[in-house]
Structures are given as structure tokens and as C-alpha cells.
Amino acid sequence: MSETGQLKEKLAFGSLEVRVLEVRELPVHLFVVRYELAEKATEIKKHASATHTFQDVLNFKIMRMHGDVEVEAWHKHKLFKDKMVGYFRIPLRELENQEVLNGWFPLSQPDKTKIASPHTSEKSEEDKPGEVRLEMKLTLKNPKKSCTE
Numbered sequence: 001m002s003e004t005g006q007l008k009e010k011l012a013f014g015s016l017e018v019r020v021l022e023v024r025e026l027p028v029h030l031f032v033v034r035y036e037l038a039e040k041a042t043e044i045k046k047h048a049s050a051t052h053t054f055q056d057v058l059n060f061k062i063m064r065m066h067g068d069v070e071v072e073a074w075h076k077h078k079l080f081k082d083k084m085v086g087y088f089r090i091p092l093r094e095l096e097n098q099e100v101l102n103g104w105f106p107l108s109q110p111d112k113t114k115i116a117s118p119h120t121s122e123k124s125e126e127d128k129p130g131e132v133r134l135e136m137k138l139t140l141k142n143p144k145k146s147c148t149e
Helices: 003-011
Strands: 014-024 030-035 038-041 052-062 068-075 083-091 101-106 131-140
Touching: 014 030, 014 068, 030 052, 038 052, 068 131, 083 101, 083 131
Parallel strands: none
Antiparallel strands: 014 052, 014 131, 030 038, 030 068, 068 083, 101 131
């Protein structure tokens, strides 16, 4: 590990593990997950299907204990520009007091922002681009430090 990598490891509050498990009601090729400046993507599925199983695990170093985890669903095109087909974000602080957060998260249309909660059922017919099932685990080096510091 480089000196920069060692320094980042020492300064990190902990780590965030995001497991993308499956999607329903949305033909999608991949998911992009962001936290602060880090961006990671799932493996690209060759054929978009309304239901897919993913087995991707994305890991992030947590340098500051605030901000949002953002998840985007993408449909890839061979001839046209790739298109984001769904989006949600969840505040990191919602993961702080849970061992593992596992659930279905509703995706909003790309032009809207939405703070997601698992099992949210209040959606209009036009705002139903699908759902993604995720498992998120926040591991803190010092559990006494909180997201509000």
C-alpha cells in the first residue's frame, strides 16, 4: 500500500459496503453508487431485463460521517447515449445505528431527487421506474463517533 493509501486508511472513520442484489420492474444494465467523491459501478449486464439478479459488492472508505449515498440505475445503448432510468439517495446517518440495512428501495425518475426508505409504497403511477434491493453495512472504527460530529 502506498503512503497515500496508508494515510487514508488511518484517517478513515470506517467503511461502507453496498451489495446490489436485484432489480424489479426496470430494464437496467448497471448501477452506479456514489459516496462523496468516490464512484463505483456494478458489472454491466449484457441484456436488460425487468428483473435481474446482481451479486456486486461495492466498498467505500468513509472519511467524513455525513453526506448521502447515491444510487443510479442505467440503461446502456449501443447507438445512443446511455440513459439514467432511476435514482435515489439515502443519508449516511440512516445507516449508523443499524447492523445491516437490507430492503427494496424505490427509484425516482432521474429528474427528481428522492430520499429513499425501504418498503416505501407511496408512489404515483408515473413515478414507478422500479425498485432495487440493496444490502448496506456501515462499519465504524470508533462506534462512539456519530454522523453529527
